[in-house]
Amino acid sequence: MDLHLKSALNDKQYIGASTIEGPVLIIAGAGSGKTRMITYRIAHMLEQGIPQSHILALTFTNKAAAEMAERVRDLTRAKLPKLTTSTFHAFGVMVLRAEISHLGYDNNFTIYDQADIMALIKNVVRELKIPLEEVDLYELNNLFSSIKTKRSVWTAETSQYREIYDEYLLHLKAYNAVDFDDLIMLPLRLFEEHPAVLEKYRSRFNYIMVDEFQDTSHAQYKMVLLLASEHRNICVVGDDDQSIYSWRGADYENLVNFERDFPEVTEIKLEQNYRSTGNILHAANSLIANNTKRKKKNLWTGTEHGRTIVLHHPEDDEQEAQFICSKIKELSFSHGLTYVDFGVLVRTNSLLSTLEQAFLQEQIPYTVSGGQSFFSRKEIKDVIAYMRLLTNPDDNMNFLRIINTPRRGIGRVSIESLRSYAKSHHLSLFSAVSKLAYDMNAPIRDRLRDTCREFTELIELYKSRLFSKRDMAKTIRNLVGDIDYRDHLISEHPDNERIVQWKMKNIEIFINMFERWEKNPDNLDPNIYEYLNRISLTTKDDNDKETGKVNLMTIHASKGLEFNTVFLAGVEDHIIPHARSIEEDEMNIEEERRLFYVAITRAQQSLYMTSCSQRKVMRELIDTIPSRFIEEIPQELITHEEADAESTPEQAVDFFAKLKAKLAT
């Protein structure tokens, strides 16, 4: 390995990459080659003989973590199986898998996602006999999260929900389940209460790096602090202008905290932008200058002004999608771009569906990142629920999900009697069912007992198969066949053959994914617990290589990425800045602005923005007005492009002429 650090990096990046001992704080503006610097830094460490297993690099998204690892591997041409690059949450899972028994959980714990949590809270509310319409489950979820992570404390207003919260915690523990916040808070507790555990991870990870540091929460920062305070080899990289996760506890003040906790810090500012044209950067700088609470930065570029930013005003969201599709087709011919060069960004997931439909219709290949996860489709969740119950019999939530899916004739009343039986015997629901199946004195009907026996036998059979046989995927495939899941789907969708086909196909895709993972020779320990944990933290099939496709995503999901050409759709007031965000707190306007800033700075060469005059929201058409942020961009940088020229016959002819020419070469 021969890195040539000095010629590969600029002076500032060089300092960042080569200062591997002691604390380093890097303020890295958008597009300043931050990822490049981090990659070189890790490669450099390896070159200096630091073992890969001693390095810990933390980020916020799986995508960023995977990309970092890949780039280091490319640079070093080594496999690096022991290099830990992961998200905070995945790191938490790793710690918990090894140490959670210190806290009285079993290490086959289940991770509940937000949907699971909502369902659990709903159950608890019902159990406490509180009418459902008296509580807002979504708000309870938020409240509980901020209580757990110590972002807020009980107040006169919220303390009425304390009973629900306590009950919620008891349920989680009893089900041997953890929520996303636990993935940070429990490791933190382990580190604080079990010095031997802390020592173990401290001495293993001698070199720690945190990317997107402005998005760390206090708890996450505390975790890093505990790990690094002794060896002090800690490098954090961030940009306060790109802090877009304050709603889940991110606090860019951690940049200041870091300076306080590591006074001997080496500070570096990366201000040269290598990504965008002068115009795009100028627009971004002007916009973000409107924020009051920020570190002054002077982001500059040596490149040309480039094209102006195009602003288009379609009638409605369908025309907007149409405009984007035809622009993509047009540009891929006239500018020699391919589909991967395009990113289409939106503020909210709901804006994605109209776009998706248009892309399908226009036959433009695309992938959606973020948004509704593949794993949260109903049919997939059902299969996962079976897998979870097989691995963790205490998991009542997943038990409830599948006990009557497919229909086994266990309805509300039967479940109630199972519940009371379980409660009086201090058993989980599944254990209660297995006991009831053979308990002739239990006060239940014969039919219910028969069903219990059948269900117990089914689960026990597959449990033994799953843990004795090599081929876990095949076992799951057989299970899906055994329970006649297809018939279940048919009865759920009586006159919709297509949807049944589609859902069965999804299950097959899921099981194939599992199989590929299980049989991957690079996978050192293919065990089902790892797989289930893994998919709780990801939204996407990571085998799905996004080659040759247009990227559609939310602005949040786009952080850390870049595209030759960016389309920013729905640049309307109430969407960005989002109405609910402003409603919540006037001050949120600054975070919305940062979001807009992140979106703009994803673009390398061209930026298109669209702002509709009307938009379909749910059922009805709503009149909309352009985003106030457009006025914060110097108007000379913007060209207003009028109505859809691509649909004129002349243009069509021209388009096909170009297509022909292209095909001829």
Add this chain to the structure above:
DNA sequence: CGCCAAATTATTTTT
């Protein structure tokens, strides 16, 4: 006691 069909309600961002 379970099941079906009509009624209802939900949409900010994510690990």
Add this chain to the structure above:
DNA sequence: TAATTTGGCG
């Protein structure tokens, strides 16, 4: 629009 909940029927 689609999934989930509720009320009445078999």
